[in-house]
Amino acid sequence: MIFNQSEFDLRCEWGDHGITQLAPISDVIVVVDVLSFSTSVEIATSNGAIIFPYQWKNKSALDYAKSLQAELAGDRTSKNSYSLSPTSLTKIPAETKLVLPSPNGSSLTLQTGKTPTLAGCLRNCEAVAKFAQKYGSKIAVIPAGERWEDDTLRPACEDLIGAGAILSYLHGSFSPEAEIAVSAFDAVNKNLLAYLKKCSSGKELIARGFESDVEIAAALNVSDCVPLFTENAYINSKAQVQPRLLP
DSSP: OOSSOTTSSEEEOOHHHHHHHHGGGOSEEEEEOTTTHHHHHHHHHHTTOEEEEESOOSHHHHHHHHHHTOEEOOOTTOTTSOOSOGGGGTTOOTTOEEEEEOTTHHHHHTTOTTSOEEEEOSTTHHHHHHHHHTTOSOEEEEEOOEEOTTSOEEOOHHHHHHHHHHHTTOOSOBOHHHHHHHHHHHHHTTSHHHHHHHSHHHHHHHHTTOHHHHHHHTOOSOOOOOEEEETTEEEEGGGSOOTTSOO
8 A cells, every 4th residue: 555654664644544544554553642642641641540532522521431430631721620731630649530532642542443552752752662662563653733723634743753752762664754753853852842832732832821731741751651552541551461562
């Protein structure tokens, strides 16, 4: 197939179509949504929380949370609830079950089917890369991107940088798309915070009063937590032994 980068070990493609093309032929998928789904998942699971992705934030999300006896993430502006704001999750207690709606990271996670799926960000890029390589050589890294008002994909540079950060620690043959992602990371890795603050998604969060979320997301390799999607939820991979891992 022309668009699935199948002749390469390490692949990179955007959003929904990236999942559709690459998940069926990959040993593992890494979903990258730096601002802020995958960063939030890393923060929460590193604390021992259990994160259930959900695509929509409507009544069905509340019903889903009730069915799991879980909490439902609130609006980012709410100061008294967990949300997609990584800052809100820094003190989440272990064993907390939280449904986390997101049109980007959650939606992509729920499309990966039976392909093992990880959540990667700048904070855990090296740990995620090393863990992913245990599944096999065929690895797809999916920058989530954001959404325009008409719901079409807006490629987001922070996700391309995050994807490149993970790919930079992997070994194998790189597709051109994967090489471009690594080049993007290499170009900014000495000044990540400044770039994240100046990119469109960062400026939007700062304007809304969430500069601390950008600062948390820009921290490179500060975590060894690898969020693993299993039984409809992300958990810290250290909490579960995976028999499918290669020796």
